[in-house]
Amino acid sequence: MADEIKKAPAPLKVTIDNITVEVPAGTTILKAARQIGGEVTPPAMCYYSKLEGSGGKCRTCLVEVAAGSTADPRPMPKLVASCRTNVMDGMVVKNITSERVQEARAGVVEFLLLNHPLDCPVCDQAGECHLQDLGYQHGKEGTRYQFERRTFEKEDIGPKIQLHMNRCILCYRCTYVADQLTDCRVHGVLDRGDHANISTHISKAIDSNFSGNMIDVCPVGALTDKTFRFKNRVWFTKPVDAHRDCPECCGKVTLWQRGDEVLRVTARKDEWGEIQSYDGKPGWICNTCRFEKKAAADWVIEGPTVVNRHSVISQGHYQGMQMPKETIQDVMSGLNPRLLMDIHDISEVNKIELSQLPGAATSANYKNESTKSE
């Protein structure tokens, strides 16, 4: 009997949305679905494969188990959280093929949006927000909620990270980052129930060198980069892959540029919106790379980041475009055409080096500029 347990367990066969896949024992349904990939994969707001213990909080990854296993083929009576349920041999899972799941997930999205402020026009996460995507996917971008939303007092948790507690959906990912990546955890979830909120204990500033990664793991705009605050919308910046020799981290990042200015530095994301792994190790980046290196000269640029063409970030990024040959010089025997107006001389935008500002631009930055037009 004991010998049987020690033997390497045979791979389990699991069928997700009529696609059968073989996975090792101990794999969760979500991981098996990710192995298939595509639309079959349930969305996850709280589960993060690189953070131990995450998952089981948001309920967006609910799936229907139509048959428990070959040994016991009875269906599970309730929908289960796929990030916390391990597969069994012969399990039949329904995700997009089940109407029950779609309906339940739409309900979950509405609940997540219950107290979430609909301030996407202001929020820096808009365009790369998982909750925004999820809301639109399920047609729940509106709200039926007519009461005052739960709000928290604004809290300053340091000069680099902006906390908007009102936008938090309590996925706990950032606390796992604080727990598992930083030496001393100074931030966590305080209070209970409706009052639960992410906070630093006794308003301690987050000064660990890997604390910036909680910005990347945050699925909503609750934790955002203060050095990028209101600088630009993500879809107007152009993401490029870059690296540098960093003594502390892997140094592989995505730069979000505007012209040659580096407005923001983030870790590279994979297709699930999680931080990419290199040789099995998650590519967390340190705060020096994220917040201090805001010049293109600090980085070795590899090339444009591949952005899904359905993402708003790919809007207006004319990748692979071939510029037609300019023939005027040939025809005019080497003369340049007379430029009737250079937009950069007249335009009043792009006069301030936004990447050099430590935080959001304010009216003080524009004081000298504003008199010009009047």
Added chain:
Amino acid sequence: MQLTPRAKPVDRSPMTFLESLYLWNIIKGMGITIKHMFLKKATIQYPEEKRPFSPVFRGLHVLNRDAEGRENCTACGLCAVACPAEAITMEAAERLPGEEKLYREEKYAAKYEINMLRCIFCGFCEEACPKDAVYLSQTFAPANYARNGFIYGKHELLIPHPIEQPEAYQKALGDRQPSSQNVNQPIA
């Protein structure tokens, strides 16, 4: 060869003396000319007199304020991303304490520019705007000799303050309803 049943062969017989005077034809032609002197004129005296625009006319952009005179725009960039001509640019800034009467939300457009040379007046920006902050009015961009006069900044686009300049505000508003206080469009 008869091509169609309606084809009429040209009468090439020589004119009679009466016909060669062209008298009847001149009277006929002058009749038409004189008739038009008494008909309603098709033209108007433009700068003094203006034609009414259709209610769906899409003209010059206006940056809207709410009833308290605060700017609606939060520089969300949806107008610029919707713009097929890429005519709109903006720069956002954070509202400081004490500026609550100027801007409605914590973020506002410090710079907002529309290149009227690029703009095709399609109205997508108005459709995209979640804050009722930009709309197309019923006037068009006035002519200008220089191109740089067509780069419209906030100075040119912003609607007059409804409390400080109520008359100018009403004139700019036209037939539109003033922007309501709680334009909280559901955008998840």
